[in-house]
Amino acid sequence: MQLSNEMKPTKKTLFLRKCKIYQFYRFIRLNSKILRVSQFPPKHEK
């Protein structure tokens, strides 16, 4: 069993994860990303 010590979040990250205004923005962004990809999947690009 290992215990990682990599990339622990900074205080700023922890704050942003809880900040209701920022998270509301992320909620809209994440939902629109999921909806956009499911309804309009990326076109084939070579």
Added chain:
Amino acid sequence: MAKVVVIGAGFSGQTAALYLKKKLGAKHNVTMISPWPRFTYIPSLVWVGIDRMKPEKVMFELAPVLQKKGINFIQAWARSIHPDDQYVTIETKDGEIQKVDYDYVINATGPHLNFEGTEGLGPDEGNSHSICNIHHAKLARDAYLEQVKRMEKGEKVKILVGTGHGQATCQGAALEYITNIHNDLVKRGLRDRAKIMWISNEPQLGDLGVGGVCASKHGYIMKSEQFMKSLFAEQNIYYQVQTAVKKVEKGKVYWENYDGEFGETEFDFAMLIPQFKGTKIKYIDKDGQDITDRLTNPAGFLKVDGNYGKPWEELKASDWPRTYQSPYYKNMFAAGIAFAPPGSVSKPHTTKNGTVITATLPRTGMASGIIGKVAALNIVDMIEGREPSHKESMAEMPGACIASIGKSIWNGSAASIIMYPVVPDYERYPDYGRDLKASGLEIGLAGAWIKRTLHTMFIYKMKGNPGWSFIPE
């Protein structure tokens, strides 16, 4: 009048039945066969398993919903499918065997939880727990609460979560359970009394059976391995990957790792996901011969229009099924977990002792819903005299794993892992197999809101409430 039989009222079966009835109306007959009187919203079982959600909140009665929609409901187990004679034998709860005729059938029976595949695994053996169905989640909850009581008395406990077989899947569900346990213990002020450990068959942390996910973040391409290491570092969770659990005893698992080394890990409470196999439905031909082995893959999942039998290195995105129609019987479809994938996405591994350690591909709720819809619409095509025209491959489908870290809409959180496509396509996306612009890895309260929204919306949709079909799968 065509008779369509859907077997299994899970995500894929319920979606299929609703679409079939919506498209076919009263002119055709749709029958649902399910052994249980209720629909269970499985993703929320992680909250039931830590007593943060009451079981009745994740279930609803099927009969009134199906009756309102004009879908016949038979509460029974499907035991065998007779594709030449076009009927299903069922066993009712009184043990009566009956025949149900069909013109078209969808097998949407999900997984058989193969606890037998690992000695001593599972709640029936009394050594470990599972959260894969409501009964198991309640047992896991009770056992977890006993450990909470011990911690409240000042005792230290060891909690082990992960996969209980070298070829298990559903790592996302186990991940969600472990992060919820962490969060629950933090809230109870008991986190310092628990050593929480992750054990899995993944080749790397964050593989999740999908070969890991990459996303662009802060100007870098981040792998889900780093993302998960960061999460586990933050939550002080110990981990061991590349491991097959071989045997479980009271308080101890015996495992083998990639290098073929054997070892053991002690625990006070363990939730280990079993291997998923196809449900034990037999396929019988007109001469009474058992043709299950021909129609299904070795794990018992129904073969559909995929390209089977290729080695992992040669598998391409185009080998993945698109219509979910059986190549042997055109009126037979499989949806959700019941269809046979052509292979794993994660790199397979066999140890020097011959143990296969391969994280198999999860078929998430989103994929199961989409496939249920595709199978239903293809049957509608056939009933209306067309060839199946609806096609959705997992190599063209998005996937989202929203792993909750506490369900509160005020101070909950979730790790959101979004990918497109689920099955990597290295011809379209040579570098990472996926579209980085459409993929994402992030943690925050927004994920908790999404998770709650999904819970409410999907139960609403599965009940066939007004406008249900506008809610995307």
